[in-house]
Amino acid sequence: MKKAFFVGLVFVSVMAMICSAHGQARLRMSTTTSTESSGLLKVLLPPFEKANNVTVDVISVGTGKALKLGEHGDVDVVFVHARPLEDKFVADGYGVDRKDVMYNDFILVGPKDDPSGVKGAKTAAEAFTRISSGKADFISRGDESGTHQMEKALWKASGIKPEGKWYVEAGQGMGAVLQMANEKKGYALADRGTFIAHENKIGVVILFDGDKAMFNPYGIIAVNPKKHPNAQYELAKKFINYVTGPEGQKVIADFKLNGKQLFFPDAK
Amino acid sequence: MSFLFDSLHEALRLVFRFDPEVYYVVWTSLKVSAASTVFASVVGVPLGLLIALTGFRGKSAVQLTLNTLMALPTVVVGLFFYAMLSRRGPLGDMGLLFTPSAIVVGLFVLGLPTIVNLTISAVHALDKRLLLTCKLLGATPVQQAWKILHEGRFGILASVVVAFGRVISEVGIAMMLGGNIRGFTRTMTTAIALETSKGEFELGLALGLVLLAAAFFVNAMLFLIQRSKG
Numbered sequence: 056m057k058k059a060f061f062v063g064l065v066f067v068s069v070m071a072m073i074c075s076a077h078g079q080a081r082l083r084m085s086t087t088t089s090t091e092s093s094g095l096l097k098v099l100l101p102p103f104e105k106a107n108n109v110t111v112d113v114i115s116v117g118t119g120k121a122l123k124l125g126e127h128g129d130v131d132v133v134f135v136h137a138r139p140l141e142d143k144f145v146a147d148g149y150g151v152d153r154k155d156v157m158y159n160d161f162i163l164v165g166p167k168d169d170p171s172g173v174k175g176a177k178t179a180a181e182a183f184t185r186i187s188s189g190k191a192d193f194i195s196r197g198d199e200s201g202t203h204q205m206e207k208a209l210w211k212a213s214g215i216k217p218e219g220k221w222y223v224e225a226g227q228g229m230g231a232v233l234q235m236a237n238e239k240k241g242y243a244l245a246d247r248g249t250f251i252a253h254e255n256k257i258g259v260v261i262l263f264d265g266d267k268a269m270f271n272p273y274g275i276i277a278v279n280p281k282k283h284p285n286a287q288y289e290l291a292k293k294f295i296n297y298v299t300g301p302e303g304q305k306v307i308a309d310f311k312l313n314g315k316q317l318f319f320p321d322a323k
Numbered sequence: 324m325s326f327l328f329d330s331l332h333e334a335l336r337l338v339f340r341f342d343p344e345v346y347y348v349v350w351t352s353l354k355v356s357a358a359s360t361v362f363a364s365v366v367g368v369p370l371g372l373l374i375a376l377t378g379f380r381g382k383s384a385v386q387l388t389l390n391t392l393m394a395l396p397t398v399v400v401g402l403f404f405y406a407m408l409s410r411r412g413p414l415g416d417m418g419l420l421f422t423p424s425a426i427v428v429g430l431f432v433l434g435l436p437t438i439v440n441l442t443i444s445a446v447h448a449l450d451k452r453l454l455l456t457c458k459l460l461g462a463t464p465v466q467q468a469w470k471i472l473h474e475g476r477f478g479i480l481a482s483v484v485v486a487f488g489r490v491i492s493e494v495g496i497a498m499m500l501g502g503n504i505r506g507f508t509r510t511m512t513t514a515i516a517l518e519t520s521k522g523e524f525e526l527g528l529a530l531g532l533v534l535l536a537a538a539f540f541v542n543a544m545l546f547l548i549q550r551s552k553g
Binding site: 228 | 409410411415416418420421502503504505506507508517519520521522
C-alpha cells in the first residue's frame with residue numbers, strides 16, 4: 056500500500072512535469088511589475104498566444120532585474136520602462152530591435168492632508184524639495200526598478216540627497232509601496248497605471264503630476280541571439296511586431312481600468 | 324474582523340467556483356512539493372540510516388553540518404541554484420531556470436537535511452538491542468537496515484511529513500527559480516506574495532486557507548498510511 060502510493064506519486068509528478076515542460080513553444084519575457092499587476096498583459100498576450108500557438112511566460116520584476124535577466128540570457132524579450140538603461144542594454148550588445156510601445160506618466164501620491172504641501176509645487180523638482188522637509192515619510196521603491204530610476208533622477212534634479220528617517224527604502228514592487236504609503240501616510244512616486252489599478256483600495260491621492268520630466272515611456276527589446284544563442288530571436292521578433300503593430304496597439308489603447316485609460320500606445 | 328471573515332468567504336468562493344487558474348496554482352504547488360519530498364525521501368532516508376548505523380571519522384562534523392543545513396534560508400538555496408541554472412551559470416544549457424523542474428531541484432535540497440536528520444534521530448530512538456539482535460541472528464546489512472526501517476517507520480514518516488511541510492510553505496525558492504509565471508510556475512505561496520503586493524489581501528488570505536486545506540489533505544493521507552501499517 057505504502058509502496059504503491061509512493062510509486063504512483065513519483066510517476067504522476069514526473070509525468071506532469073514532463074508534460075508541462077515540453078507541451079508547446081514558450082517565449083520568455085521579463086517585464087516590469089506595472090504591466091502585469093495592472094492587468095494589461097492578461098488582455099495583450101492571449102491574441103498573440105492563440106495566433107502563434109505559443110505560451111508567453113511572464114517574469115514580472117523591477118525593470119533593473121528584468122534587464123539583468125536579459126543580460127544573463129534567461130529570457131527572450133524584455134518589456135520595460137527606463138530609457139537610459141534600455142539604451143545601455145542595447146549599446147552593450149545584450150539587446151536588439153528596441154521599439155517604443157506605449158507611455159503613461161509618473162505621479163506623486165500622498166495623504167489627502169498633504170503635510171509637506173506638495174500640491175502647490177510648480178515642478179517635480181520643487182515637489183521633491185518640499186517632500187524632503189520630512190514632515191511625512193517618502194516611500195522609495197529602492198529596487199532599481201524603472202520607477203526607482205525616475206525617482207533618483209528627480210532627486211538629482213532637485214539637488215537633494217534623500218537621507219534621514221523620513222526616507223523609507225522599501226525594496227518592493229509598486230503595489231506594495233503604494234500599500235505602504237497608505238499605511239504610513241507617506242508620499243510615493245508611482246506610475247499612473249499601477250496607481251489607477253490600486254486607487255479604490257488605498258487612501259492616498261494624486262498630489263502632483265503633469266511635469267514633462269515625469270514622462271514614462273515603455274520599450275520592448277529582443278535579447279541579442281549573437282550574445283545568447285539560446286534566445287528565441289525569431290519568436291521574440293514576432294512578438295515585438297505584434298505588440299508594436301496595429302493589433303497590439305489597439306489592445307493597449309482599449310485597455311481601461313475604472314473607466315480610465317492606463318497606457319497610451321506610441322509605436323512608430 | 325470583517326477582513327478575516329471576507330477572506331474566509333472569498334476562500335470558499337474560490338474553492339467552489341472551480342476557477343481553473345486557482346486549481347492550477349494548487350496543483351503546481353502540490354506537484355513540486357510532492358515530487359521534491361519523494362526525491363528527498365528516496366535519497367535522505369537511506370542516507371540517514373547509513374549515517375546512524377555506521378561509525379566513521381568525522382561523523383560528528385557531518386551531523387553538525389546537517390543540523391546547520393536545517394536552518395538553510397530558502398532564498399540562499401534559490402540564489403545558489405539561480406547562479407547554477409542561469410544561462411550564464413554552469414548548468415545553464417539545460418534551460419531549467421523558470422520551470423517547475425528548477426523549483427523541484429531547489430526544494431529537494433531544502434527538504435533533504437530535514438529528512439536525513441530526523442531519520443538519524445528516529446533510528447537513535449530505537450532500542451539499541453534491536454541492531455545487536457539482528458546481527459546475532461546473522462542478518463545481512465540490507466536485512467538489518469530493512470528491520471530498522473520497519474521498526475522506526477513512525478519517526479521516519481514523521482521526517483517526511485516535516486519535510487513536506489517545509490517545502491510546500493516556502494516562497495523564496497519558488498519565486499527565484501520558478502519566476503512566478505502565471506499558468507506555469509505560479510505556486511500557492513508565490514501567488515499569495517503577488518496578491519498581497521497587489522493589495523488583494525482577501526484573495527491572498529483565501530489562497531492561504533486553500534494551501535492549508537491542501538496540506539491537510541496530504542497529511543491526512545500520510546496519517547492513514549501510518550495507521551494502516553501500525
